[in-house]
Amino acid sequence: MSTPRRSRFRPGTWDALEERIVLSSIGFREPLARPALRDWAQSLAAIRAANRPTPPSPRVLQAPRIARLPQTPMAARVPQAPMARTLQTPSVVINEQYDRFRADLAGAINQYLRTFDVEPSQTVQLTLVDGYEPGNGLFSVPSGISLPPASAEAPLEVAARAPGETPRLYQITGTASGLLTGVQAYNPLSGGFGSIITAEGTIIPAPDAPLPAGSTLEIVLLTPSPNVDNLANQYLSFVADRTSRLSQDLVTYFNRLPIRLPRMPGAYHTPRPETAIQFLLANQIAGQGPQLLLQQLTSQPLPSGSDAAVELYLATIDTIVESSREQILEGVRLLFAGRSVLGTGQITPVIPVQP
Structure with missing residues (x-):
């Protein structure tokens, strides 16, 4: 009668009723408690850690020192109050x-x-050498008086006033030595100077009056108005x-x-x-x-x-x-x-x- 065959021991499969350890160098079996095995493993790990050589520390390269001038301490920054946000409605x-x-x-x-404030550019006191008759177109004045040039394209407006009379507005188209030529009186009917020619061919002269010789005239040369x-x-x-x-x-x-x-x-x-x-x-x-x-x-x-x-x-x-x-x-x-x-x-x- 054969004896029952027992199961083979396999490492890693521990039996709860019988704990064993295989010692190949001795050749026999000896029961060993689990706490003792844990203590032995911890002591072995401590011995290995104590015998392990310490690795050398890495070398840190230091930057060369630069000589610095002494700096004045900075003034303390004054905290500023936050700006209020103003919303405009x-x-x-x-x-x-x-x-x-x-x-x-x-x-x-x-x-x-x-532009409508017309100011006189020059005021000249003159005396007529010869009498002025309406229509002759000439003022005879003393020679040697400097007057601005005038032409038909750029005439000058002259305000002449005889003593004791109201001012009269004239237009001249030429200034020569001792003469003012192209004299035309202001016509209130047309708003311009000179006579008016109607559609029927009738000539309506501008209202004017003669000036005797020796009359004192105040001639104001007006600044030409712009366009x-x-x-x-x-x-x-x-x-x-x-x-x-x-x-x-x-x-x-x-x-x-x-x-x-x-x-x-x-x-x-x-x-x-x-x-x-x-x-x-x-x-x-x-x-x-x-x-x-x-x-x-x-x-x-x-x-x-x-x-x-x-x-x-x-x-x-x-x-x-x-x-x-x-x-x-x-x-x-x-x-x-x-x-x-x-x-x-x-x-x-x-x-x-x-x-």
Whole structure:
């Protein structure tokens, strides 16, 4: 009868009832407790760590020392208070822009009206050597008097006044030694100098009167006035350019606002940009309608230089600018509230909130 075969011992498969260790060098089996095996492994690891040689430390290259001059201690930095962020409301910006526009417009008006302030360039006291008769076209004056040159293309206007009489306005086309030639009296019927020839061929002479010899005359050589039509065109061109700049500055301000702006009216399935206010500004200020700011400023008749006409023109311009400013302020307020302005339709109300 054979004995039962026992299972072969395999390293790594420890039996819970019988723990064994194979010692190949001795050739016998001896039971060994698990705690003792753990202590032996720890002691062996400690011996190996103690006998392990210490690796050499890496060599660190040091930068060469540079001689430095002694520095003065820096002053302590004074902490500055943070700058307060100032937000300008649309009403403040609109009022500032209109104030600048009114000031620039007043300066241009003064420069245009200055051309009508004709100042005498020279005043000469003369005595007629010979009497003057209307129609002969000559003033006989003492020789040796220096007078500016005159011609038919560039005549000179002369105000002659005899003692005890009202001044008379004449035009001369030549200045020779001792003679003023081409003398023509002012004609109030035509607004020019000399006679008038009607359509029927009738000659209407300018009102004039003779001057006796020896009469003392005060001849004032007037400064030739510039081209009034050219100055008027330049003034109107400046008004148009400055008005367009006012519209552009306000539109740029609203384009840069960090808030939601009212949208243009339209169907919900179509894109509607937030440019309702910009459209209002461009239309009311630089539009082409007869009741808009640009057309009202350029359609006003320019004054001729009299005090009453100048005062009336200035008052009209100031009224037009002030009315436009109030319309813009009210239109922007209504658009922010979602109201319809100038037939643009129903605008979606927007509450301006800082992001």
